Structures are given as structure tokens and as C-alpha cells.
Amino acid sequence: MKAAVEAGKTGVEFWSGAKLRAAVPTVLLIGLILTIGAIRPSFLNANTLAEIAADTATLFTLATGVTFVVIIGGIDLSIQSVASLSSVIMALLLPRYGWGAFPVALAAGLAIGVGNGFAHVGLRIPSFIATLASSGIAASIALVFSQAHSVTINETGRNFLAWISGRFLGVPTLILIGLLVAALGFWLQQYTSFGRYSVAIGAGEAAVWASGVRVGRQKIYAYALSGGLAAFAGTLLASRMSSGSPTLASELLLPAISAVVVGGTAITGGSGGIGRTLIGSLLISVIRVGMTFVGVPIFAQQIVFGMILIAAVALTLDRGKIFVVK
Amino acid sequence: MLIAKDLNKSFSGFPALKDVSIEVRDGEVVGLVGENGAGKSTLMRVLAGVYVPDRGSLSLDGEPLRLRSPREANAAGIGIVFQEQSLLLNLSVAENIYLGQEREFTSAGVLNWPRLRSAARRQLKKVGVDVDPKVRTSELSFAARQMVELAKALALEERTQHRLVILLDEPTSVLEQREIDILFERVRSLRERASFVFVSHRLDEVLAVSDRVYIMRDGGVVAERLASATSVGELHQLMVGHELQAEYYRESAQVAARDEVVLSADNLSIPGAYKNVSFELHQGEILGIAGVIGSGREELTRTMFGFLPYAGGTLSVNGRPVRFRAPSEAVKHSIGYIPRERRVEGLVLPLSISANITLASLRSVFTGLGLNHGRERSLAREWVQRLRIRARSIESACLHLSGGNQQKVVLAKWLNARSKILILDHPTRGLDVGAKSEVYDLMRQLSAEGVAIVLTADTLEETIGLCHTILVMRDGEVTARFAAPPHGKPTQVELIRCMV
Numbered sequence: 001m002k003a004a005v006e007a008g009k010t011g012v013e014f015w016s017g018a019k020l021r022a023a024v025p026t027v028l029l030i031g032l033i034l035t036i037g038a039i040r041p042s043f044l045n046a047n048t049l050a051e052i053a054a055d056t057a058t059l060f061t062l063a064t065g066v067t068f069v070v071i072i073g074g075i076d077l078s079i080q081s082v083a084s085l086s087s088v089i090m091a092l093l094l095p096r097y098g099w100g101a102f103p104v105a106l107a108a109g110l111a112i113g114v115g116n117g118f119a120h121v122g123l124r125i126p127s128f129i130a131t132l133a134s135s136g137i138a139a140s141i142a143l144v145f146s147q148a149h150s151v152t153i154n155e156t157g158r159n160f161l162a163w164i165s166g167r168f169l170g171v172p173t174l175i176l177i178g179l180l181v182a183a184l185g186f187w188l189q190q191y192t193s194f195g196r197y198s199v200a201i202g203a204g205e206a207a208v209w210a211s212g213v214r215v216g217r218q219k220i221y222a223y224a225l226s227g228g229l230a231a232f233a234g235t236l237l238a239s240r241m242s243s244g245s246p247t248l249a250s251e252l253l254l255p256a257i258s259a260v261v262v263g264g265t266a267i268t269g270g271s272g273g274i275g276r277t278l279i280g281s282l283l284i285s286v287i288r289v290g291m292t293f294v295g296v297p298i299f300a301q302q303i304v305f306g307m308i309l310i311a312a313v314a315l316t317l318d319r320g321k322i323f324v325v326k
Numbered sequence: 327m328l329i330a331k332d333l334n335k336s337f338s339g340f341p342a343l344k345d346v347s348i349e350v351r352d353g354e355v356v357g358l359v360g361e362n363g364a365g366k367s368t369l370m371r372v373l374a375g376v377y378v379p380d381r382g383s384l385s386l387d388g389e390p391l392r393l394r395s396p397r398e399a400n401a402a403g404i405g406i407v408f409q410e411q412s413l414l415l416n417l418s419v420a421e422n423i424y425l426g427q428e429r430e431f432t433s434a435g436v437l438n439w440p441r442l443r444s445a446a447r448r449q450l451k452k453v454g455v456d457v458d459p460k461v462r463t464s465e466l467s468f469a470a471r472q473m474v475e476l477a478k479a480l481a482l483e484e485r486t487q488h489r490l491v492i493l494l495d496e497p498t499s500v501l502e503q504r505e506i507d508i509l510f511e512r513v514r515s516l517r518e519r520a521s522f523v524f525v526s527h528r529l530d531e532v533l534a535v536s537d538r539v540y541i542m543r544d545g546g547v548v549a550e551r552l553a554s555a556t557s558v559g560e561l562h563q564l565m566v567g568h569e570l571q572a573e574y575y576r577e578s579a580q581v582a583a584r585d586e587v588v589l590s591a592d593n594l595s596i597p598g599a600y601k602n603v604s605f606e607l608h609q610g611e612i613l614g615i616a617g618v619i620g621s622g623r624e625e626l627t628r629t630m631f632g633f634l635p636y637a638g639g640t641l642s643v644n645g646r647p648v649r650f651r652a653p654s655e656a657v658k659h660s661i662g663y664i665p666r667e668r669r670v671e672g673l674v675l676p677l678s679i680s681a682n683i684t685l686a687s688l689r690s691v692f693t694g695l696g697l698n699h700g701r702e703r704s705l706a707r708e709w710v711q712r713l714r715i716r717a718r719s720i721e722s723a724c725l726h727l728s729g730g731n732q733q734k735v736v737l738a739k740w741l742n743a744r745s746k747i748l749i750l751d752h753p754t755r756g757l758d759v760g761a762k763s764e765v766y767d768l769m770r771q772l773s774a775e776g777v778a779i780v781l782t783a784d785t786l787e788e789t790i791g792l793c794h795t796i797l798v799m800r801d802g803e804v805t806a807r808f809a810a811p812p813h814g815k816p817t818q819v820e821l822i823r824c825m826v
Binding site: 187190191192193195196197199200203204206207208209210211212213214270271 | 631633652653654656657658663665667670671672673674675676677681685686688689692695696697699739743
């Protein structure tokens with residue numbers, strides 16, 4: 001009897017502990033918005049909030065791809081270079097080929113992603129090395145293509161990008177794009193075998209392999225998705241900036257990975273999801289805008305993101321399961 | 327003499343030890359038996375200083391003893407040989423034996439290798455094993471490593487003024503009979519140096535080697551017996567609270583195999599592992615493969631599921647030759663595999679029961695736009711009922727299930743994938759008696775339904791009791807084949823004669 005009571009108690013504690021931890025990012029997000037709003041009431045106006053949401057779309061698109069890679073147990077460090085490369089491709093091709101620039105940019109991202117996957121799976125290279133290397137390659141290609149300059153998109157080219165920075169039924173299109181990406185991510189996670197296998201591989205790869213799943217193929221899908229979405233984020237950036245540049249997205253790697261981890265996806269793989277990344281991305285955006293509101297210089301912001309990433313991993317890592325951290 | 331009194335230990339509210347008191351007298355071998363979850367391993371870990379008990383006390387030679395770490399236990403002369411071995415495979419034997427004690431061999435920060443090695447050689451001599459202390463541990467056989475572990479425990483002798491107490495936590499579960507005999511002989515000959523506490527699932531072993539036996543159930547000691555005054559039957563009864571069934575392996579439920587050959591090997595070979603292996607597996611047949619470690623039977627079973635590619639000969643499924651490059655291809659041919667490493671290769675532990683059940687056949691729950699969660703849940707519920715899997719809900723993580731229930735989830739995974747051929751690699755390893763008998767029941771049932779089974783079992787009794795046909799292997803070759811109908815089973819002696 002006593003044992004049963006004790007067991008019941010721990011059951012509740014465990015349950016509420018896990019629940020609580022999952023709710024932390026959301027609570028933090030709301031708290032932060034209200035706090036900044038209390039200091040600067042103009043922050044809470046609909047336009048500012050819509051602006052933040054639109055601003056988040058790019059970050060969230062990057063973070064969505066990385067989410068699957070992280071869940072599966074890897075990391076993708078090439079996303080910022082891929083996004084920058086994609087912006088350069090857009091800037092160079094839009095004036096001449098119009099819509100044709102989009103598939104080329106996306107294909108480049110996919111190709112680098114698939115390359116990452118093959119290097120990691122086929123050559124058995126740790127993902128952070130494979131993607132670090134391909135990041136250098138993509139960055140260099142962007143430099144060569146753009147001759148190391150920022151390429152401004154001319155009037156003709158801008159016509160093809162206007163829809164991205166415009167509004168649809170009064171809502172900024174970027175918000176809608178972000179929601180579409182979220183829907184895609186959610187569908188992949190909940191309703192496809194890729195989504196199920198990703199979590200399973202991150203939590204216990206050997207058992208998944210021994211269940212007859214082609215683990216390598218699933219991993220390549222994840223890196224391809226990450227590359228493709230990074231390229232897509234690059235097109236969004238090109239539209240916002242009306243230019244392409246080999247360093248356009250170079251400040252986005254840290255925030256994107258922070259968004260994934262702050263949202264609550266375990267950096268060690270095996271748990272997490274797109275909903276969490278959405279909250280994490282919003283949180284990062286609010287922090288970024290909040291810093292500007294409070295007056296933190298833009299160059300100093302990476303200090304904050306770096307510290308947030310370390311704090312988030314330190315707070316969420318389940319050390320009960322890991323004895324040695326490499 | 328080591329005395330433990332009223333030890334209590336709970337893990338997040340669940341009591342693992344309840345008022346446990348035991349004594350280990352000088353020069354004595356004390357057996358510790360109980361079903362899984364009875365608290366044996368927890369008790370061993372408390373004695374070894376790995377866990378600090380919540381309540382209760384220890385005393386050594388009349389002095390109170392407080393252990394807060396394995397190091398303190400070592401200082402008191404208590405060493406442990408773990409079930410999952412604790413040697414570092416990338417270090418040499420000598421370094422392993424004196425791991426953490428290097429200071430003794432160091433002067434001015436420089437390690438004196440010759441002195442370390444000769445000290446290690448001295449320890450190895452105590453266990454009578456001929457191993458070069460310079461050799462990397464990974465190059466040793468499993469059995470030799472076990473001896474090195476024992477030598478490591480005996481090395482404590484030189485660092486304590488107490489007599490040694492050595493804890494052996496299921497040291498035999500991964501050894502073959504011949505190696506077990508050697509280990510027991512060593513334990514007997516070392517009794518003047520040390521006392522032993524011996525934990526094993528195999529009751530006959532416990533009786534053979536121990537002087538006195540404690541029987542544990544549900545975290546408490548329920549009985550104490552002199553080994554000379556008890557029997558396997560009595561121990562078993564005390565462990566589970568009821569008597570061993572006469573018809574343990576359900577021999578009368580053994581129905582004859584059908585005529586259709588589902589899996590066959592023709593002169594199958596992998597150089598260095600096995601050669602010229604031929605057999606036919608029929609629908610509904612249980613084919614046992616017997617052999618010691620190194621006989622090639624492990625490699626043979628893993629070949630059938632695509633873990634290892636074969637070099638020569640032919641493997642055929644339903645008469646058609648196959649060459650699996652990965653398990654995924656074996657699964658496509660309706661083959662399922664229940665691995666020895668259930669928690670590594672069998673289940674994704676953090677995932678739910680339902681996700682594990684559908685892992686090998688996710689397509690079975692796809693409709694329209696994708697994964698149909700409702701359908702997955704109802705399917706999982708069906709299997710949970712049919713196999714009597716005991717869990718709070720189908721959403722529970724497999725991590726928290728008992729070994730028996732975990733094994734049933736693995737089985738459900740393959741049944742849901744409609745596997746026609748099941749390869750069972752030590753399917754009852756680490757299961758308690760009750761869970762074992764449920765697995766036997768399921769095997770009989772599947773065999774009657776026409777599922778063909780290849781079995782590598784933990785014990786010969788299991789192989790003999792369960793199988794229709796037995797293949798005996800030695801040094802990579804099939805040395806004998808026995809038909810094993812319900813009333814004409816071969817004896818263990820007959821099999822062993824062909825194994826060694």
C-alpha cells in the first residue's frame with residue numbers, strides 16, 4: 001500500500017516535471033513579450049508584432065530543416081552558407097530568367113544537402129565535420145559567383161520577388177509562408193514514415209536498422225530537407241534585402257540552432273518537434289527585436305545568442321542518460 | 327566477515343531493497359538467487375559502494391562500514407565483477423588491472439611500465455590464466471576478459487588489511503559451459519584468499535558452487551538455505567512462490583512441421599566464421615542451432631537476417647536464392663529477428679509501445695494522407711491484448727517495461743510485420759521464469775500457425791525442449807543433426823559430444 005502511494009506520487013511528479021519543462025519556452029515567450037511591452041508599449045502594437053512574426057519566417061524556415069537533422073542525431077552547420085549562396089543565385093539569375101531562378105536556387109540547396117547526407121552516411125563522416133566542410137564549399141562558390149560583392153537585384157528582378165515582401169488579404173505574405181513551412185514540417189513529423197523514423201533513429205538507431213528500416217536513406221532525406229529549406233530561406237532573404245550576398249545569412253546559423261534547442265528539441269536527438277522549433281524561433285526573434293528596443297548594438301547580439309544556446313543546452317540536456325559528453 | 331543489516335534502497339519511490347540482511351563469512355561462497363527485479367543487482371551494487379543505501383548498515387569484521395563510492399569499497403577489500411564487463415577495451419590488460427592505482431607505479435610523474443606489468447602478471451597468475459599483460463584487452467576472448475576482471479578484483483588484496491569479498495554479478499551469463507567450469511574451479515581454489523557472493527540465473531550453477539544460498543523475492547530476502555540441503559526445485563519454488571511445471575517446454579504442444587521449405591542454406595560459407603553449412607527450414611518448424619562460442623552459430627544466425635554477407639554457397643527463401651546486404655532486405659522477405667541485445671537492437675527504448683510495434687511495418691498504418699494514428703493505436707491495443715503485454719498504456723515508453731514485456735513488444739513488432747520466418751537469438755536471455763514460459767507458449771503457438779523459427783538458445787535444455795530439429799556446430803562446421811520429436815528428444819550428452 002505504502003509502495004503504491006509512493007509510486008503514485010513519483011508518477012505525478014515525473015509527469016508534471018516533463019510537462020513543466022515543455023511549457024517553459026512558451027511561458028518565457030509570453031513573459032518576454034509582456035515585459036518588453038511594459039517598458040515600451042509601442043512594442044505591443046499589431047504592426048510591430050506582425051513585423052516580428054514576418055521577421056521570424058526566415059529564421060523558422062532555416063530552423064525547421066535543422067530540426068529534423070537534430071532529431072535524427074546530427075547537426076547541419078552549412079545552412080547559413082547555403083542560404084547565402086541561394087541569395088546570390090537569385091540575384092544573378094532573376095533579371096535574366098525570372099521565375100526560373102527559384103528552382104535553380106532550391107536545387108542548389110537540395111544538392112548540397114544530399115551531398116552532406118552522402119558524406120555523412122556513405123563516407124561515415126561525423127555530420128558536424130561534413131557540414132562544416134560543405135559550408136566552406138558553399139560559401140566559396142557564393143564568393144566566386146558574386147565576385148565577392150553584394151549583388152543588388154534590379155527592377156526587373158524585384159518584380160518576381162514582390163509577392164514575398166507583399167501582403168495577401170492584408171496579412172504579410174511572409175507570415176503565411178512561415179505558416180506553410182510549419183504545416184509542412186508538422187505533416188512530415190506526424191504523418192510520414194520519415195518523421196517517425198527520424199525520432200526513432202535519434203532515440204535508438206541500432207534497433208531501427210534491425211527493424212528493416214533503411215536508416216541511411218532517412219538521414220539523407222533529413223540533410224536534403226535542411227539544404228532545401230536553407231535555400232528557400234535564402235530566397236526569402238534576397239527578397240527582403242533586394243540583393244544577394246555571399247554573407248547575407250552569415251549571422252543566422254547561431255540563432256537558427258538556438259531556436260531549435262531553446263524550443264526544446266534535444267541536441268542529442270530522439271525527441272523534439274516542429275511546434276517546439278516554432279516557439280523557439282519566435283523566442284529568438286523577440287529577444288533579437290527586444291535587444292534592439294532596449295538598445296543592445298546589433299554587433300553584440302551574437303554574444304547573447306551564444307550564451308542562450310549554451311544555457312538552453314545546459315538546462316535541457318538529460319544527463320541521466322548521458323555519462324560522457326563528447 | 328561482512329554483515330549487511332536491514333538494507334533499504336528506493337529509486338524514485340519504488341523500493342528495490344526492503345530490509346535486506348545477509349552475512350558473508352570468511353572463505354565462504356554465498357549464492358544469491360531471485361527472479362529479475364528481485365533486488366539482487368541492487369544489493370550487489372550497494373555492497374560494491376555504487377549505491378548508497380537509504381537505511382540500514384554494513385559492518386566488516388565487527389567494525390561499522392560506510393561505503394560512499396566503489397573506491398571506498400575497494401579499500402575495504404570488496405571488489406565486483408560486473409555482468410556487463412567493466413574493462414576498458416582500448417587499454418592493455420595491465421592498465422586495466424591497476425586502473426586508478428597508477429600512482430603506486432609512478433615516480434616523479436613517470437609510470438614505471440615494467441613494474442606495472444610484473445605486478446599485473448602476479449595477479450593473473452592467481453587466477454591461473456595465461457595472458458600477456460601487454461596485450462590490448464579488446465584482443466582477448468570474452469571468457470579471458472572475465473578472468474582479467476577476476477584478477478583485477480584479486481589485486482585489491484595488496485591494498486587492504488581485510489580479507490577480500492568478491493562479488494560476481496552473473497559472471498556466467500555470457501560464458502559457455504567449458505569456460506564456466508574453469509571459472510568455478512578458480513573460485514573454489516581462491517576460497518582461502520577471498521569470500522565470494524555469486525549471482526546467477528542458473529540455479530544448478532549456484533548450487534554447484536555455493537555453500538549457502540539466499541533467495542530474494544520482491545526486494546527482500548525470503549529464505550536462506552545450505553546448498554547441500556536444498557534443490558533446484560526448492561529454490562525455484564521459493565523464488566517464484568509456486569512449483570516448476572513438469573512440462574516446462576510444452577513438449578506435448580509440439581506439432582510436426584509442414585512440408586514446405588521456407589528457408590534453406592546450401593554450402594553456405596563465410597571464411598573465418600563457418601563453412602559448408604546446409605539445412606532446410608520448414609513451415610512451422612523450430613530449428614535449433616547448438617554450439618559453443620566460436621562455433622560459428624552466432625555468425626550463421628546473423629547471416630540469415632542480413633547483418634553479415636555470406637561469401638560462398640546459397641541462401642534461399644521459398645526456393646529463391648537471396649543475398650541480403652542489410653536487414654531491410656531480409657525484412658522484405660518476411661524474416662524477423664529477435665536479437666540477443668533486446669535493449670539495443672530490439673527496441674527503441676524511449677519510444678512508446680505502439681511506435682515500437684509498428685516500426686517494422688509502418689505501412690500497415692498508412693491511409694490517405696499518411697500515418698493514421700487512430701489505426702496505429704487500435705492495432706497496438708490488439709497486440710497488447712493478444713500477447714498479454716502488461717503496461718500502463720500503449721503510449722508508455724518501452725524503457726520502463728520489464729524484460730518479459732519488452733520481449734513481447736519485439737515479438738509483436740514482427741508479428742505485425744507478418745513475418746513468416748523468425749530468427750530468435752537468445753530470446754529468453756535475462757528473463758525471469760514466468761516470462762520465459764510465456765515466450766515458450768508463444769513459440770509453440772507460432773509454430774502451430776506455420777511460422778518457421780530458427781533458435782539459438784541460452785541453454786541446451788531449452789534447445790532440446792523446444793526444437794523439432796537441432797543442428798550442432800563446431801569450429802564453423804555442422805557436426806551433427808538431430809531430429810527431436812516430442813518423445814524422442816536427444817540428450818544433452820549426445821549434443822555436447824558433437825559440440826566439443
